[in-house]
Amino acid sequence: MTQAPYGVMAEFKTPDALLAAVRSAKRAGYTRFDAYSPFPLPDLAEELGVRTTVIPWIAFVAGLIGAGLQYGAQYWMNAVDYPLNVGGRPLDSWPAFIPATLIVAILWAGAATLIGLLLILRLPRLHHPVFAVHGFERASNDRFFLCILGDDPLFEDNETRGFLEAQSPMIVREVPACG
């Protein structure tokens, strides 16, 4: 028994052709597919229903945690655990604790956003079935790809291939499952 393929992939020459193909795939009832492009395509991302609102939330929450930790650490260390009286100033001299608090809030927000980004994208992942497709290396250059995944409820090898071929692609190829 041969293993079910990862999916079927069509190659397009322009982003508009890819967008049209994604629209008709949605109309045809496909739900599990992904598109690949050499540069960001915001319209297509919207069409695919990608919602990125989690990113600012990550930054906001991480920034708050960072600020809280830094201020708390400064207060506890300089006012509670080892109180040091400098020139008779109050032990909790908050204005002096503000610069480092703001800076560390930015550190947490920035680092959490970028590291969180990689976690959301599940990168690094050096091996992926789509890389096995001949000609896919041009997805980082000048070609646009639509891949309908094998775990889509409507996926049926020949039918899906026929559907993609009707979208006037340059070529349609099967993406073998790996492993």
Place this chain on the structure above:
Amino acid sequence: MSGRAQAVTSTVADVALSRRFGWVWWIALLASGALVLLLGYTLISVAILGVGVWGVNIPFVWGFDLINYAWWIGIANGASLFAAILVLRRHGLRTAVNRFAEGVAFFAVICAGIFPIVHLGRPWLFYWVFPYPATFQVWPQFRSTLTWDFWAISTHAIVTSLLWYVGLIPDLATLRDRARTRAAKRVYGVFALGWRGSVRHWAYHQRAYRLVAILVLPLILIMQSTVAFEFAVTLVPDWHETRQPLHFVATGLAQGLSIVLLVAVLLRWGLRLGRYIDEEDVDLLGRLVLASALVSGYLYLDEIASALLAERIPQEATFNRITGDYAGLYWMSIVYSIVIPQLLWLKAARQSTVAGIFVGISIGVGIWFDRFSIIIGGLQTDYLPSIWRTYAPTLPETGLFLGTLGLFAALLLLFVRFLPVVSMFETRHDEHEEASS
């Protein structure tokens, strides 16, 4: 559109992937490599012999060390600010210069970070500024500007390097896919983290990238202010001024922009990237440099006006900086960072490679003189006449500074050699939008 996208990718990517790079690059790398060796030598000599090899003494406890630190930080912040603004405004110019503006910022932070660490005297104990549970059971003093500086430098280095790297990932994937040798494919492939250009990934990538660019804006304003606070919170008459943060932010911006202009002009000329960094881009950069030089000029006037309103001792301290032993530095900084950039009023100068190099270096030199004037000239007439003396850097200090220049140049040369200096995916995107409009 497809053919044009192909052209972008091959022009930029082939620079990074080519086997030969010409003798100019090799000579430049050898020269900067020699300076990096000098840096290593001066660092080791300071570590073994101590900071006594420097010309510093009371009242000049910082000397060259802080001058060069503040100077490098100015470059880093100016370049970061510029890159962040370009990303946020989605300006056409960003495709051309923001990648290497980020690179310049990152390399400048590395150079800046060396100085505060060596100047500790026992640099291997630098981690004492970090709040870790030490055996002495004494925590760092968080009311000190020097601990703020520790957080500021490390944050700037981490955030800039992450931003630079995350922006590079899609372009590293392009290099992976175009590399001819197996080794190059492997190396670029590992650093590309398996980027496959999924439209979902792009959406998240762009959102995160822009968000961190927003975060960079307050970061560098706070950071440059932190550097200025190191002066402003002391009781030294010339330094104890609330205008210091503004002065450092504004002149630092002029300096950062001028270095970006210099690098842009050199890349245009050296790598023949004229199509991607076009005349309009360089013209716009020239206008920005001119505008920031005018703001610096305004702040110099503000300094004199503040001094006129000040009490006698601070007033004398400022005027001593303008007319005393170190007056030459003050006037040189005005000539180099304010007068010479006025050349850029001429359209011909904004578009000329020679003028771009000349003005870029001139502002960099001018702001260096400005930092020298503030840090040395400002300390000369303190309240106690018994400590009035002069300072000059010794050979190890000069070597350290030249060494960081070499390190910066070497990092930049390696960057130009092995990584795409122009953001390929953004250029493709822009060309696509142009073609479809």
